Amino acid sequence: MDAPQPMTDEExxxxxxxxxxxxxxxxxxRQLDDDFAMGLVAISTNPDTGLAERWPNFDHHELVAATLVQHPRYVDIADERWDENAQFIATARRNVPRLIAEIRRLRHLLAANGHKTTGD
Structure with missing residues (x-):
């Protein structure tokens, strides 16, 4: 497998x-539940309460994405990694901006020390 190309500043x-x-x-x-989205695993702007709330006891306006909607089978990945995918998506919201900042910080350090950065 070929090594990936360095990421440009534009990318x-x-x-x-x-x-x-x-x-x-x-x-x-969030772990939610109702008659229509049985076993709903979702990404939300509010933390999970641990109560597996049933609609209408949760605000659908807080949901960003879902990784499992079992009934009917609208969202159901074959490898059954609903929780893992949800955790990845939820933490990406915080980690992607941090990774961007870290790349820029490291590029700045390299440039300050006279090294050509890959983003050039």
Missing amino acids: LAEIEELADAATPGPWHV
Whole structure:
């Protein structure tokens, strides 16, 4: 497998624009339940309460994404990694901007020490 090409400053800026345009964080994994979305695993702007609330006892306006909607089977990944996918999505809201900042910080340090950065 070939090594990936270095990320350009323009590509980094595009990722940052996408992150900036998304719903503000933090995001949390929620375990919800109801007659229509039995076993709903969702990403929410509010933390999970541990009560597996049933609709209408949760605000659907807080949900950013879902990784499992069992009934009917609208969202149900074959590898059954609903919780893992939800955790990844929820933490990406915080971690992607941090990774962008870290890349820029490291590039700045390299440039300050006379090294050519890969973003040039």
